[in-house]
Amino acid sequence: MGHPIPLIFERSVPGRTGYSLPECDVPEVPVQQLLPAGQIRQEAPRLPQVSEGDVIRHYVNLSSLNHSVDTGFYPLGSCTMKYNPKVNETATRLPGFARLHPLVPERCAQGALELMYNLEQYLAEITGMDAVSLQPVAGAHGEYTGLKIIAAYHKARGDHKRTTVLVPDSAHGTNPASAAMVGMKIVEVKSDCHGCVCLEDLKAKVDDTVAALMLTNPNTLGLFDINIAEIAEIVHNAGGLLYYDGANANAILGKVRPGDTGFDVVHLNLHKTFSTPHGGGGPGSGPVGVKAQLIPYLPAPRVVKEGDQYRLDYNLPDSIGKVHSFYGNFGVNVRAYTYIRMMGGEGLERVSEDAVLNANYLQARLKGHYHLEYDRLCMHEFVLSGKLQKAHGVRTLDIAKRLLDFGVHPPTIYFPLIIDEAIMIEPTETEGKETLDYFIDVMLQIAREAKEDPENVTQAPHTTPVSRLDEVGAARNPVLRWQP
Amino acid sequence: MNNQYLPNTPEQRRQMLEAIGVGSVEELFSYIPEKLRLNRPLNLPHPMAEARLMAHMEELAGRNEVGAVSFLGGGIYDHFSPAAIDHILTRSEFYTAYTPYQPEVSQGTLQAIFEYQTMICELTGADVANASLYDGATALAEAAIIALNTTRNSKILLAGTMHPWYRKVLDTYMADLDAQVAEIPAVDGRLDLDALAGMVDKDTAAILVQSPNFFGIIEDLPGIGKMLEGHKGLFVVCTDPISLGILEAPARLGADIVVGEGQSLGLAQSFGGPLLGFMGVTEKLTRRIPGRVVGETRDTQGRRGFVLTLQTREQHIRREKATSNICSNQALCALAASVYLSLMGPGGLREVARQSLLKAAYAREQLAQIPGVEVPHAGPWFKEFALKLPRPAAAVIDAMVDRGYYAGIDLGRFYPGMEDCLLVAVTEKRTREEIDGFRAALQEVLK
DSSP, X not given: OOSOOOOGGGGOOTTOOOOXXXXXXXXXXXXXXXXXXXXXXXXXXXXXXOOHHHHHHHHHHHHTTBOOTTTSOOOBTTTOOOOOOHHXXXXXXXXXXXXXXXXXXXXXXXXXXXXXXXXXXXHHHHHTOSEEEOOOOSHHXXXXXXXXXXXXXXXXXXXXXXXXXXXXXXXXXXXXXXXHHTTOEEEEEOBOTTSOBOHHHHHHHOOTTEEEEEEOSSOTTSOOOTTHHHHHHXXXXXXOEEEEEGGGGGGTTTTBOGGGGTOSEEEOOTTTTTOOOOTTTOOOOOOEEEOGGGGGGSOSOEEEEETTEEEEEOOOTTSOOXXXXXXXXXXXXXXXXXXXXXXXXXXXXXXXHHHHHHHHHHHHHHTTTSEESSOSOOSSOEEEEOHHHHTTTOOHHHHHHHHHTTTOOOOEESOSTTSTTEEEEOOOTTSOHHHHHHHHHHHHHHHHHHHHOHHXXXXXXXXXXXXXXXXXXXXXXXXXXXXX | OOOTTOOOOHHHHHHHHHHHXXXXXXXXXXXXXXXXXXXXXXXXXXXXXXXXXXXXXXXXXXXXXXXXEEOOOTTOOOOOOOHHHHHHXXXXXXXXXXXXXXXXXXXXXXXHHHHHHHHHHHHHOOSEEOSXXXXXXXXXXHHHHHHHHHHOOOEEEEETXXXXXXXXXXXXXXXXXXXXXXXXXXXXXXXXXXXXXXXXXXTEEEEEEESSXXXXXXXXXXXXXXXXXXXXXXXXXXXXXXXXXXXOOGGGGTOSEEEEEOTTTTOOOGGGOSOOEEEEEOGGGGGGOOSOOEEEEEBTTSOEEEEEOOGGGSHHHHGGGSSOOOOOOOHXXXXXXXXXXXXXXXXXXXXXXXXXXXXXXXXXXXXXXXXXXXXXXXXXXXXXXXXXXXXXXXXXXXXXXXXXXXXXXXXXGTSTTXXXXXXXXOOTTOOHHHHHHHHHHHHHHHO
């Protein structure tokens, strides 16, 4: 079916229904007798009136307009768009998980609590941390939680002057935004040409107001910051803590652990490294791990084991409190648990090996055709620059859009900001060599087109359900809902 | 090792290493200083083949009791979820897609979110809705942050009848900001409007109210909304979307921001997550709303299409000055809600709400006839209500599990002094037979 697909509201036929509900088998009472007069709904919401068949056809047709991991290659840097194992989906839908209410007596949820307890242990082992909380439900939520924990730690020590967070200029935008939400000020630290922390600038900016340095390692260029031990020492000597943004953890499983390189707090994105699906923008899961001295500040409740029984402990007087209505995205955590049990330690180490191998292979094959700012072995991702193509009037955005014509999702573009016309590529370990070779062929073709037929690139995409969309117009005159 | 998710063969690995110009995979990790390396295998359980793994997962799931007839609520409800919803959620073109940053190949997700935003506006009466937030509790906290930033005031008046865990999350979010949270007291399970009248002043940033509240009681929203007339403080209502099939849209009763938990709209209970925080605001707050927002536009050939829009509010552009740090939504949960609301339509949603209301009323009347059981509040209720028992609720709940019922929530966990009170939720899924059985079992337990 071609685009455009009508809105579900435009399919509505008055009087058509898509539900079956049982007859009401209790005494009928007029609702007016039960509800306050001024609060009875006057006009029904204008929801669509459609049959079940209409609904299914509508959403199945909509789904066909999406690119997804299950339909094509997704080399989106820093997003780790790996294959999402189907056993994860089956496991999380088991009635014993899916139908479990969060407030059942604990003895009725022993399987769920045991799973949570063990997943926390596994993630602690993988990151080299002493304890983990599964409550944060996204990466940014994990950052927020981790920074709250850091703030609470300093306050508990009577160290009230620590109100700044150091963030590298190459950092993800959520880092400064999360720091602002815990009431901290941001100080940017310069990166050197490898995207690594500039030690001189760090030394100049670290002082007794620093609560933490937020870092991802490998950094946003896909390079391991070899000075990490020294960075940790500088920050720790000044009384600050080190925060690990786990966005790039897919590179390091079983090889190096943040906790062994000086980090005090980490968050992981289970929807990246641990194979849970992205869902078109969520739900994810962003567990936080901490070193021993920070355990008292973890969110409440915590799962504890007593003998062979598990329970939720709410008696945590120093905790930062709650960050989610219940215990986090349990259904997502079941998927990550399933994945870890499937892979084991050995399998996870192979994940990182293959992720790094795939990235280096692409880098080696593409670097003569696209500018590579810093030519050294990368980790799980690398950043090219489109500046050779820019000389022909072809921008990185155009290269990205042209890739769509070949059924490939574009890499992350214009990030990190420190690389001109950045193209950030992360193949992940779940792609075979022939997919990588196809991508290489396509990228080489686009590089040729940029020289010989630049218009074909700048007008791309040509084959997608819609062509380039007017984003400026959308923001200037916002139309944010359907109107009858 | 062989693994079904790792496609490269030893021969392909060898070819790739050759192209890179290194002799081994280990060399690729050579930049990591040796002294920092983990030079031992991860201490994790051995890999499991899929068949054994599923047996293990079934064993774990089997140790969770989900067969009992449930009268549990407190933010998560056992409403009916049509089979069609999961068939859409398992379309992997939806669930294995990323955030729709490349609109040309994301029209499915974008259009579904646009439709979701419309449905939330229709339900709540709001002018603008976002693409969803993590859950009801964080949606409430984000609403309070909008109020602080918009009014430049610092006083948050928070209903004591708000879900206690939402209040805890709000406390967490407010703790580091320039905000003072004051609790609005309740009388008879409902907010004390006389007390509230004395609390509202020119420094009020927002009144935060839940209706139906934690005790299932419908608050006097028109009365509360009036108190802010002449003040710049915002009226924030946290609501149950199912109730809006039968109760007036809060924005039509004066709410500036309407938030709530969308789990009731077809989502699994899933031990409390993933959930769906929804948010609708009045038009003047459009550029204050946190998170993703989808807008309609045209492509170069004039065809209708959808994009993420108003992105200058967001963290990847504004960094520390963003309206929120949120970088995702709960897109798949929003999709579930959209499918649910499409299937139900206006008539189905009203019927779900009406049956929940009537069945809860019937259950309340039946249970109140048990000797020693009282209804401590006067209502008006929607689908949830408190019961005062002659004994501590915790022990009663335990005894009821053995009889095949989840009787409800021990209110003493949340409200000191209410240890003998039970919070009971009744959805349209409960039958008269189940309610009568519940009454008989409770009567026996209390004998």
